[in-house]
Amino acid sequence: MTTPAAPAQDARERLAATASDLFYREGIHSVGVDRILSEAGMSRATMYRHFGGKEDLVVAYLEREDRGIRAQVAAAGGSPDPLRAAVHGIAEDVARRHTRGCPFINAAAEYPDEASAVRRLIATHRAWFRGVLTQAAAGAGASDPERVAAALVMLRDAALVGGYLDGAENIREAFLDSASAVAGVDLA
Amino acid sequence: MTTPAAPAQDARERLAATASDLFYREGIHSVGVDRILSEAGMSRATMYRHFGGKEDLVVAYLEREDRGIRAQVAAAGGSPDPLRAAVHGIAEDVARRHTRGCPFINAAAEYPDEASAVRRLIATHRAWFRGVLTQAAAGAGASDPERVAAALVMLRDAALVGGYLDGAENIREAFLDSASAVAGVDLA
């Protein structure tokens, strides 16, 4: 049941999905290429035809995460109260999807060189996210949207880290409280 | 100049210091034993006489960080306004010492198994720190010290992560603002 009917694009997608899952759950340097290949049921040669090397798999992993979050943001974008939607979306994400922390923060812990492709991708992602929150805060009528956005970026980082290390159920209330405090409105 | 006059305790200390520096700056799995040994100017046999293996070096690294933070907290403990002292101590720490993020958060990113010695040490450290902040908040007359402490733990995580990824100078104000907001007093 290797589904030989899906020849080209499928292998790449399956590989990226498997690598992403392993990188997130176990860390990047801890996961070897052999592990990814056997888990994806794939041969070495096939992988090196689609990706230049492990580094490219790491980039693909973070790009997938980036796309996922952008899609999530876009889906919540039409909400009548975007700030509340964003905060609850983060809380939900911490509790259900990202229970092992933030993929970008975790990756940055393993990539000290800020000129590396990984770190540049992380910086881009964070800048984009900050911008989105700034717009959401402005749309909600905040007097200083940049300040509110900066605080919310901090709180999202904290919620993901805290959810991982202290348990999502112990973090949810503190996150919603703090977000409400810095936004000046009750977001719970 | 290998200072042959300091025979026993010195080697262990020097080894732990070198390993700690490397683990923090470059990550744990990225740093090999050979690297630590050559940087400490030490032989393999000597290391394995003092430590059971690399894992023990990692534990020693986090124990050193734990001791350092406890000392820092103890030094600020006599302050007339412990909450303010704690918050400014964190801001200073982010800007000067821990510019590569939180050693515990970074280590946790590389250690997914919560039953491991590393993760247990991290959990202990975090529980202790939360307790310290709870007492500080109670001493400052907070109506709900646990809630304030939970929020400040989150904000410290966020400040360390944000200081690393976004730059300490871009985080300081947001951190002090948010801490003031959740504490209900101006802490800047």
Added chain:
DNA sequence: ATGCGACTAGAACGATCGTTCTCTCACACG
């Protein structure tokens, strides 16, 4: 003087790392 403990230097272990290679086979397109 002698032996012991702590250091250094370095070879060597098996394992795993990321990467490259050869060879075979199936399927599609001309």
Added chain:
DNA sequence: CGTGTGAGAGAACGATCGTTCTAGTCGCAT
């Protein structure tokens, strides 16, 4: 029908991983 091209398994590359071991050296105590 012949011929790519892409995917398959797997051997093998050199490098590095963490660890163990042997040999030799130095200082200091008995």
